[in-house]
Amino acid sequence: xxxxxxxxxxxxxxxxxxxxxxxxxxxxxxxxxxxxxxxxxxxxxxxxxxxxxxxxxxxxxxxxxxxxxxxxxxxxxxxxxxxxxxxxxxxxxxxxxxxxxxxxxxxxxxxxxxxxxxxxxxxxxxxxxxxxxxxxxxxxxxxxxxxxxxxxxxxxxxxxxxxxxxxxxxxxxxxxxxxxxxxxxxxxxxxxxxxxxxxxxxxxxxxxxxxxxxxxxxxxxxxxxxxxxxxxxxxxxxxxxxxxxxxxxxxxxxxxxx
Amino acid sequence: xxxxxxxxxxxxxxxxxxxxxxxxxxxxxxxxxxxxxxxxxxxxxxxxxxxxxxxxxxxxxxxxxxxx
Numbered sequence: 445x446x447x448x449x450x451x452x453x454x455x456x457x458x459x460x461x462x463x464x465x466x467x468x469x470x471x472x473x474x475x476x477x478x479x480x481x482x483x484x485x486x487x488x489x490x491x492x493x494x495x496x497x498x499x500x501x502x503x504x505x506x507x508x509x510x511x512x513x514x515x516x517x518x519x520x521x522x523x524x525x526x527x528x529x530x531x532x533x534x535x536x537x538x539x540x541x542x543x544x545x546x547x548x549x550x551x552x553x554x555x556x557x558x559x560x561x562x563x564x565x566x567x568x569x570x571x572x573x574x575x576x577x578x579x580x581x582x583x584x585x586x587x588x589x590x591x592x593x594x595x596x597x598x599x600x601x602x603x604x605x606x607x608x609x610x611x612x613x614x615x616x617x618x619x620x621x622x623x624x625x626x627x628x629x630x631x632x633x634x635x636x637x638x639x640x641x642x643x644x645x646x647x648x649x650x651x652x653x654x655x656x657x658x659x660x661x662x663x664x665x666x667x668x669x670x671x672x673x674x675x676x677x678x679x680x681x682x683x684x685x686x687x688x689x690x691x692x693x694x695x696x697x698x699x700x701x702x
Numbered sequence: 703x704x705x706x707x708x709x710x711x712x713x714x715x716x717x718x719x720x721x722x723x724x725x726x727x728x729x730x731x732x733x734x735x736x737x738x739x740x741x742x743x744x745x746x747x748x749x750x751x752x753x754x755x756x757x758x759x760x761x762x763x764x765x766x767x768x769x770x
Contacts, residue, residue: 462768462769462770463768463769463770464768464769464770465768465770466768472768485769485770486766486767486768486769487766487767487768487769487770488764488765488766488767488769489764489765489767490708490709490762490763490764490765491708491729491736491763491764491765493707493708493710493727493728493729500733500734500735500765501735501765501766501767501768502734502735502765502766503734503735505766506734512766514766514769515769515770517769517770523742527739527742527744528764530739530744531737531738531739531744531762531764532737532766533737534737534738534744534746534747535735535736535737535764535765535766536735536766602770603770651769651770652770
């Protein structure tokens with residue numbers, strides 16, 4: 445099947461996966477492998493001083509061949525998000541960034557007023573910007589016009605597992621922009637990922653739904669299948685919804701009725 | 703003179719380079735996957751050896767952590 449193009453790179457998997465929330469690296473890597481994802485997100489955090497454990501997520505993901513997508517999680521201002529992205533580029537040798545600028549720590553909803561100038565600064569600075577944004581077609585169009593490589597509207601609040609709360613907006617976003625649309629946040633189970641793909645989205649980014657499942661590796665497998673199934677269903681073209689039945693067996697040739 | 707490294711106050715000698723500071727705080731400057739900002743500006747790895755720490759500098763040393 446045709447791939448997902450982000451910037452100049454084509455990925456075969458349409459599932460992007462987070463690395464957060466796993467009790468250990470072993471379970472994380474097994475889940476990532478089961479998901480079939482090629483892109484894995486990371487956060488940028490302070491090096492722990494006097495920590496000689498040598499634990500190095502960057503090396504591990506690089507050895508396993510993942511494309512590392514650093515996020516700017518935890519940033520409330522454009523300035524902090526830009527600095528975090530620049531640090532990530534220097535640390536991880538990538539121009540990719542999942543741009544998050546949040547408005548408060550309860551909803552983790554994006555702060556559009558900060559997001560747009562942050563995106564503009566980073567695009568000008570040569571980044572491949574993948575913004576986490578509201579499921580708002582107007583914002584998504586502005587992000588595309590700024591030069592973002594994708595738009596990544598939320599399906600529901602981060603970590604909520606509430607699924608795709610506004611499929612109509614997601615569909616309008618798909619019709620509005622020509623860059624890839626990746627649903628980021630809100631997916632709780634496989635059917636949520638399938639719905640996003642059936643709506644015509646180009647990909648799904650998820651984290652908690654796998655990491656916090658009772659069996660993360662099994663859920664990662666389910667997500668891989670759901671994204672593939674949803675994509676194929678979208679390409680195949682669903683039948684229109686109708687209120688009344690249409691018989692699938694022919695009426696012609698029926699036996700005489702009593 | 704005093705500086706802050708990752709939020710912790712440290713006393714260091716004037717003239718200390720960023721490279722030497724990292725060694726002093728037991729962060730291997732050759733470790734892949736880390737980056738440094740001083741007073742909200744990224745300092746490229748290639749400049750660590752020639753960057754002298756100024757008094758009251760706020761230094762952030764960051765790495766990739768598990769994230770979503």
